[in-house]
Amino acid sequence: MQTRAAVLTAIGKPAPYAASRPLEVRPVSLEEPGYGEVLIRIRAAGLCHSDLSVINGSRPRPVPMVLGHEAAGEVVDVGPGVDRLQPGDHVVCAFVPSCGHCGPCQEGRPNLCEAGAEANARGTLLSGARRLHAEDGDSLHHHLGVSAFAEYAVMSQHSLVRVPPDVPFDELAVFGCAVMTGVGAVVNTARVPAGALVAVIGLGGVGLAALLGAAAAGARRIVAIDVNPAKLRLAETLGATDVFDARDPDVAPQVQAATGGGVEFAIETAGAVAALETAFRVTRRGGMTVTTGLPHPDARFALSPALLTAEERTLKGSYVGSCVPSRDIPRYLEMYRRGRLPVNRLLSGHISLDDINDGFDRLDRGEVNRLVMVPST
Ligand SMILES: NC(=O)c1ccc[n+]([C@@H]2O[C@H](COP(=O)([O-])OP(=O)(O)OC[C@H]3O[C@@H](n4cnc5c(N)ncnc54)[C@H](O)[C@@H]3O)[C@@H](O)[C@H]2O)c1
Ligand SMILES: [Zn+2]
Ligand SMILES: [Zn+2]
Numbered sequence: 001m002q003t004r005a006a007v008l009t010a011i012g013k014p015a016p017y018a019a020s021r022p023l024e025v026r027p028v029s030l031e032e033p034g035y036g037e038v039l040i041r042i043r044a045a046g047l048c049h050s051d052l053s054v055i056n057g058s059r060p061r062p063v064p065m066v067l068g069h070e071a072a073g074e075v076v077d078v079g080p081g082v083d084r085l086q087p088g089d090h091v092v093c094a095f096v097p098s099c100g101h102c103g104p105c106q107e108g109r110p111n112l113c114e115a116g117a118e119a120n121a122r123g124t125l126l127s128g129a130r131r132l133h134a135e136d137g138d139s140l141h142h143h144l145g146v147s148a149f150a151e152y153a154v155m156s157q158h159s160l161v162r163v164p165p166d167v168p169f170d171e172l173a174v175f176g177c178a179v180m181t182g183v184g185a186v187v188n189t190a191r192v193p194a195g196a197l198v199a200v201i202g203l204g205g206v207g208l209a210a211l212l213g214a215a216a217a218g219a220r221r222i223v224a225i226d227v228n229p230a231k232l233r234l235a236e237t238l239g240a241t242d243v244f245d246a247r248d249p250d251v252a253p254q255v256q257a258a259t260g261g262g263v264e265f266a267i268e269t270a271g272a273v274a275a276l277e278t279a280f281r282v283t284r285r286g287g288m289t290v291t292t293g294l295p296h297p298d299a300r301f302a303l304s305p306a307l308l309t310a311e312e313r314t315l316k317g318s319y320v321g322s323c324v325p326s327r328d329i330p331r332y333l334e335m336y337r338r339g340r341l342p343v344n345r346l347l348s349g350h351i352s353l354d355d356i357n358d359g360f361d362r363l364d365r366g367e368v369n370r371l372v373m374v375p376s377t
Contacts, residue, residue, distance in 0.1 A: 001030050001039075004375075005066045005132070005150035006356045007140060012057045015364050017357040022055050023067065023149070025354050028140060031131040033079035033154050040091065040155060043169035045148035045373045046070035047351075047359050048177050049204060049271055050294060054143070055360060058271075058296045062123045065141035066132055068373070069095040070177035071148030072169045075160075082157050090165045093176045094325035095144035097126040097158040111320035116158075120144050126156040146176075149356055151375045161329045170372040171336070171344050174205065175329050177320075178370055179343050181292055182209025182269060183332055184321015186217055190265045190290045194218030199255065199263040201246065201279045202270025203231035205370040206292055208238060208346050210267045215239035216340045223255055223263055225278060226270075228366045238345060246274070252281035262287060267318075273299050280315065288314040292321070346370045 006023040013020040033039050045068045053059035054067060075089040085091065097119060098110030105113050119126050123141025131154040132140040132147065140147075145159045163172060182205070186192050198219040200210045203226040214222045215238070223242045224235035232243040242258050244251050256262045262284030268276045271293035280303070283289045307313065321328070335341040348368035351359045353375050362368045 001152065002027055003030050003150055003152040004028070004353060005147065006068070006353060007064050007134070008055060008067050009064045011055070011060065011063060013055070015361060017055070017360045017364070021357050023356050023360070025356060027135060028066070028150070029133045030152055030154055031133070033077060034127060034129055034131070035079055035081045036127065036157050037079040037125065037131070037154050038075055038082055038085055038157050038160060039077040040073040040153050041076050042071055042073045042148050042150055042153055042375055044072050044173040046173045046177065046205065047363050047371045047373065049363065050177070051143070052360055052363055053271070053294060059294055061143065062141045064134065065123055065143050066147035066150055067143045068148030068150065069093070069144040069146040070173055071146055072172035072176065076152070085157055085160060085162060089162050090172070091160040092163050092172050092329050093146045093148060093155065094159055094161060094320070095146055095177060096120065096320055097145045097156045099126065099158065108324060109322070110324055111322060116145070125154070126158055149353065149373060151353070161325050163329065163333060167333065170347060170350065170374065173372055174343055174346055174370050175332060178205035178209045178346060179332055179341070180323045180325065180328060181318070181321045182206045183213035183216070183341065184323040184328060185267050185269070185290050185292050185318040186210050186213035188322035188328070189316055189318035190267065190288055192217045192219060192265050195220045196265055197221045197259050197263040199223035199225060199266040199279065199282050201225045201266060201268045201275045202272070202293065203235050204269065205346055207269035208235070208369055209343065210269050211235055211238050211240060212341050212343065216335060221259060223259065223282070225251065225282070231366070246278055251278060255282040259284070261285065264288070265290065268293050271295050273301050276301050283313065285311040286313070288316060290316050290318050292318045347372060350374050352376055
């Protein structure tokens with residue numbers, strides 16, 4: 001079938017993107033879903049910094065590629081071998097498909113699926129196929145098995161979680177990345193207990209979701225840190241008890257003074273080495289620093305092994321919030337329904353597919369949390 005999609009043709013075009021137009025919104029053809037695959041009508045797709053990092057070259061991926069990995073939609077058609085979904089179902093996309101058979105999948109860690117990681121690095125669906133083609137017939141790459149900046153998409157059934165039909169699609173979309181990543185980093189990776197001292201460093205979509213997760217987990221203090229004062233003000237309305245400007249060179253001693261020696265859990269959600277350094281410095285002796293950020297793969301973080309040993313510190317990475325999507329999306333949705341995770345507060349507005357470059361300018365300038373693209377058809 002024919003559809004329209006935002007195709008990234010070249011990496012590293014300069015901002016402003018409204019002028020350089022790294023994403024070209026144009027007609028593309030979509031093959032029918034193959035074995036185990038599903039045709040989805042995209043109803044909403046969030047703009048995440050990980051998409052921006054592909055555009056600016058911090059997260060190198062093969063091009064041409066249809067971006068977008070945080071999305072919700074409706075099943076239109078299913079290929080052979082699809083047993084868990086049928087037309088009309090509402091779904092949230094998970095940006096790591098899981099094979100169910102590899103070592104990590106067998107250990108209950110589908111976010112680390114080996115086949116899923118390989119397919120994502122190659123820009124294919126889990127099957128290895130590419131179902132997207134340019135008008136000249138050349139194949140386009142899929143982004144994280146989702147490619148949601150489009151009107152329709154074909155995905156593996158293992159990239160999809162069925163959800164109840166009564167939640168608005170724009171709110172559902174953010175569960176696919178920001179909520180799983182931010183809430184999961186707190187609940188699954190750090191396992192923050194009630195009464196803990198928590199800091200969140202970097203208050204974008206992921207960080208604000210982490211803040212909501214820390215509040216839901218019952219943290220007694222939530223320290224919010226960012227370089228953007230507007231984000232600090234917003235964080236105060238979402239449950240932050242203390243806010244600090246990361247540009248202040250004394251931010252670490254200030255947090256230590258405010259928390260009696262630093263926080264027990266610091267969650268880095270900025271994607272900058274400087275933010276990870278801040279996160280580590282505001283963590284107390286015996287504490288845990290969790291990083292969700294994805295700076296350029298060549299970036300390095302200097303750490304004192306002696307400090308790690310003598311203070312029994314933990315430094316832990318968190319990918320997709322260590323989530324099992326089919327378990328955690330329904331859990332977080334129910335928390336949202338009960339008012340425990342007001343993820344609607346993460347939304348900064350809606351844009352059309354045609355305005356996608358302008359949307360990335362707004363994310364790049366730090367003006368928004370989650371902008372959601374809603375296709376017009
Ligand atoms: N681990 C995962 O599974 C996963 C999933 C999604 C996104 N990510 C990554 O998480 C990061 C955040 O994504 P997002 O979409 O929330 O980004 P965003 O652009 O919406 O937010 C980033 C925030 O960090 C702040 N910031 C930048 N430098 C800082 C510093 N030195 N100290 C403190 N704050 C700083 C910015 O002002 C901004 O508020 C990105 O690196 C993204 O690629 C990881
Ligand atoms: Zn994302
Ligand atoms: Zn697997």
